[in-house]
Amino acid sequence: MRMRSASKVGSACAIAGVGLLFVGTYLHPMEADPNDPAAAFAEYAADHAWVASHLMQLAGVASMVVALLLLAEQLKSRKGSSVARIGAAGAVVSLALAAALQAVDGIALKAMVEAWAAAPALQKEGVFHAAFAVRQLEIGLASMFCLSMGFTATVFGVALLEDGAFPKWCGGLGIVGGLSTGVAGVVIAYTGFSGLAMAINMPANFLLLLWMLVLGGFMWHRGGAVLEQFQV
Template identity: 40%
Template structure:
């Protein structure tokens, strides 16, 4: 018994590691999403395809792909942080919610990968073809618009899947030990905004209402990531004491 106690790693040292990694991933996710979004062309109204496509065509392919890869990296970091956080805080009654969070976050990661393949690669290729074509432009425009509709569908589903992930994470945080209830409430607010965003996109495409919902959802998501980073880092420090 004495030997086992001597050779076993301290419990507090192990329990602090997930929180520290969660903090790093949450901060990284917020940074990547912020930079990627700032690099994305956003002057034209996305609900007016001709204007949006003209703006996209004027953007260099390298810059366009970079912006979307950064956004994908941000979603990847965010979903990993959500999974780690749910598992770290899960108490006796929260293990099931941690598993639900992992499933929904993984689905969100996969959906984001497909979305960026369509938006970050396929749409740009079609926009460039349409912009540079001298003949048959209406047909190319229709083909580009079809790719755009696929993008909208994926964007809507991504928002809804992430809403489910934030919802389950919020419940996991609310049922965890004290000092996680504020973060849990913020996760639930983010889930509600993401769900509204997904429904608005599914029903109206890139309408003004959907864009407002996207902005609100994005800001709440960034606020959650930054708050989770601070909370997790402090939690890791507490576990080391």
């Protein structure tokens, strides 16, 4: 009964996390080229929902991490035990990186671009370079977050394949989404928020969110005890 309850809670967290990330991303301004600092900074400075949207994104990641940790607890007594433990560790690291990323992007960068927008003409260049330095920290954290989250999803996908509690394609979807997210992290590390990085990262994020929705659906409808029927 306790495992069934944990499965329901995990399901709710997975679905809520996807919803929070979707809304937070929807509120994020996206018209300016993120690899054009001046244009991007001007857009960010004018956005009044910036901090709220980034806190919402962080809450979404936290909610999904809770879902993965609850899933790992279920898998620990099954075939995917050791792999699930690695996935749980990756999930915790991913949450820490997400918090650092949103502290830099959602709070520090916002303060810097507002200071740049309001600075007198003679001071603008200096403040711009300071904001650009914060932007580089954001890029570094975004790269590490993608690598960590990609690793975590891939490991959980492998755990699900080994365990047999979910359909094989569910584990496969996690692996594909995780690997593509990891690739996005590497590209961001080398090129920043380039067109290529965004072209890889956006579909990869979609796959991960789809995977979380699928996990949430199965965890809700089947629960801990009912998942036994899929055991091989």
